[in-house]
Amino acid sequence: MEFLWISWVELVGYAAMATVLISFLMKSVDKLRIVNALGCLLFVFYGFALQPLSKPIIITNLAILSINIYYLVKKQA
Numbered sequence: 189m190e191f192l193w194i195s196w197v198e199l200v201g202y203a204a205m206a207t208v209l210i211s212f213l214m215k216s217v218d219k220l221r222i223v224n225a226l227g228c229l230l231f232v233f234y235g236f237a238l239q240p241l242s243k244p245i246i247i248t249n250l251a252i253l254s255i256n257i258y259y260l261v262k263k264q265a
Contacts, residue, residue, distance in 0.1 A: 197237045204230035218263065221256040228253040 194202075207227030214220040228249040235245035 197234065200230060200237060201234045204228075204234050218260065221260050225253050225256040225260075228256065 204227050207230055208224060209227075211220050211224035211227055214223060231249040232246055232253065235242040235249065238245070
């Protein structure tokens, strides 16, 4: 499936890239972590969708996602 000559896999990659980029515009650290975590999750999906799948993308973004979640949960406690 394509949209404007771009595959759905590339669209996920572009959405992930844009989300991570936008996260750095947040003034609040909590908002930054939430938006960045969403971008990391999109990058994980993107890494799995690539053929062959991209382990460096998956591992790096799972690690960053885990760090974001850790600090968000820690702050709530």
